[in-house]
Amino acid sequence: MSTTFNALVYDVVRKIPEGKVATYGQVAALAGNPRNARFVGYALHSNPEPGVIPCHRVVFRDGSLAPGFAFGGPDRQRALLEDEGVSFLPPAPKHENAGEEGWVVDMKRCQWQC
DNA sequence: GCAATGACCTGCT
DNA sequence: CAGCAGGCCATTG
Numbered sequence: 001m002s003t004t005f006n007a008l009v010y011d012v013v014r015k016i017p018e019g020k021v022a023t024y025g026q027v028a029a030l031a032g033n034p035r036n037a038r039f040v041g042y043a044l045h046s047n048p049e050p051g052v053i054p055c056h057r058v059v060f061r062d063g064s065l066a067p068g069f070a071f072g073g074p075d076r077q078r079a080l081l082e083d084e085g086v087s088f089l090p091p092a093p094k095h096e097n098a099g100e101e102g103w104v105v106d107m108k109r110c111q112w113q114c
Numbered sequence: 115g116c117a118a119t120g121a122c123c124t125g126c127t
Numbered sequence: 128c129a130g131c132a133g134g135c136c137a138t139t140g
Contacts, residue, residue, distance in 0.1 A: 004136070004137080005135085005136060005137085006136065006137055006138090023122095023123095024121070024122055024123075025122070025123055025124085028122080028123075028135095029123095033134095033135060033136085034122095034123065034124070035122085035123065035124070035133090035134050035135050036122085036123090036134085036135050036136065037121090037122035037123050037124095037135095038120065038121085038122045038123080038134085038135070038136085039120080039122090039135070039136045039137060039138090040121080040122075041120070041121030041122065042119090042120050042121070042122095042136085042137065042138065043121095043136090043137070043138085044121065045120075045121060045138085046137080046138060046139090055121080058121080059121095060121080060122075060123095061122080061123070065121080066121035067121095068121090069121050070121090
């Protein structure tokens with residue numbers, strides 16, 4: 001398949017431990033280009049390795065996911081993340097706007113750290 | 115084979 | 128402080 005930035009994206013996402021989540025920017029940055037966050041999402045959209053690439057572990061900088069593009073629905077994603085041990089919190093008081101029902105991943109506790 | 119679009123993020127004005 | 132524009136690679140039609 002691809003032998004470039006895209007391949008790194010899959011590799012990075014695949015390395016995300018359970019109970020942890022990574023952001024597109026983080027994956028893109030680890031891939032080599034922070035500005036490539038766009039293609040990170042596209043790469044996962046293709047999802048060449050379903051079951052191997054936990055797209056649901058990849059979330060926005062705000063902690064929310066892609067509404068409508070989730071593997072089966074934002075509600076499903078929350079259940080999966082919670083099932084893995086990821087902590088969820090209500091929308092931030094000021095910063096970070098909720099892109100969903102009002103539940104965002106606790107980036108300060110569950111964001112994947114290098 | 116060509117062209118256009120796409121789950122975003124960052125910086126500057 | 129807020130809003131706007133730009134940018135990269137790959138995939139799809």
